[in-house]
Amino acid sequence: MASGISNIAGAASSTASTSSKAIAGNFQQFLTLLTTQLKNQNPLDPMDTNQFTQQLVQFAGVEQQLKTNDRLDSILTNSKASASATASSFIGKTVTAxxxxxxxxxxxxxxxxxxxxxxxxxxxxxxDSDGNVVATKSTTLAAGSQSFAWDGRGSSGLTQKDGTYAIKVDALDATGSTVAVDTSVTGTVTSVDLSGSEPVLAVGTAKLLLSTVKNLAAAGA
Incomplete structure (x- = not known):
């Protein structure tokens, strides 16, 4: 009889790998079958109590995990929907990220x-977008946030074509120690890509993750 219960539990485990809803739905059926087997077991060869308890606890644990996974999926879905709605509202506004x-x-x-x-x-x-250095400038930086504007002219004096460009800052203080410099960008959001795990804002040709945005303002503000 104990082997019969093992077969049922094994079948349930196999079902779990293919259909979580099926296992959750069959949980009551499993208990009914198990109760029937207990009522009709051979008095001369009763089911091992410890084995029965372990199998019951394992099956209950599987069902609980399935329900937990369903809840987590629901939470993630709602969270993504909320993030998508928030990101869409950024279109036409100026962000700093x-x-x-x-x-x-x-x-x-x-x-x-x-x-x-x-x-x-x-x-x-x-x-530039290919990683080629197009311009360099030596300057000093005061403490605190400040804007750095580039007129598009390269080291050769020629104006670079419109597109995406990256900045790198290597700074030293009066003692010659390295100074960390945080960089951020500002622009108007023209569109939002919702196809990935996190919304991506398009600012011109630049792409900014929603999580990197730290300031939002009305266009022209």
Whole structure:
């Protein structure tokens, strides 16, 4: 009789791998069958109590895990729907997001630089979408947030074509110690990509993850 219960539990485990709803739905049927077997077991060869208890606990554990997974799926679905709705509302608004890449348009591109402390020497390097360095500039940086504007002119003096460009800042303080510099970009959101696990905002040709946005304002504000 004990082997009969094992076969049922084994069949249930197999079903779990293919259909969680089927196992959850058959849980009551399993208990009914198990109760019937207990009522009709051979008095001379009764079911082992410990084995019966272990099998029952295992099956109940499987069912509980399935229900937990269903709840988590529901939470994730609702969370993604909420994030998508929030991201869609950003279209037409100006956002500031963490990142190094921004868009050069009509000879204008800008980043917000925030050094950890004042830097007496800072080398700013700007690269195109292929990673080629197109411009460099040596400057100083005051403590706190500040804007860095680029007119699109490369080191050769030629104006670069519109597109996505990345900035890199290597800074040193008065003692020669390295200064960390956070970079962020600002622009107007033109569209939102909801196909991935996280919404992606299009700002010109730059792509920004929703989670990197740290400031939102009405267009032109």
């Amino acid at each position: 963490d990142g190094t890449k921004t868009t050069l348009s009509d000879g204008k591109a800008s980043w917000t630089l925030t050094p950890a402390r004042a830097a007496t020497k800072a080398l700013i390097t700007i690269s």
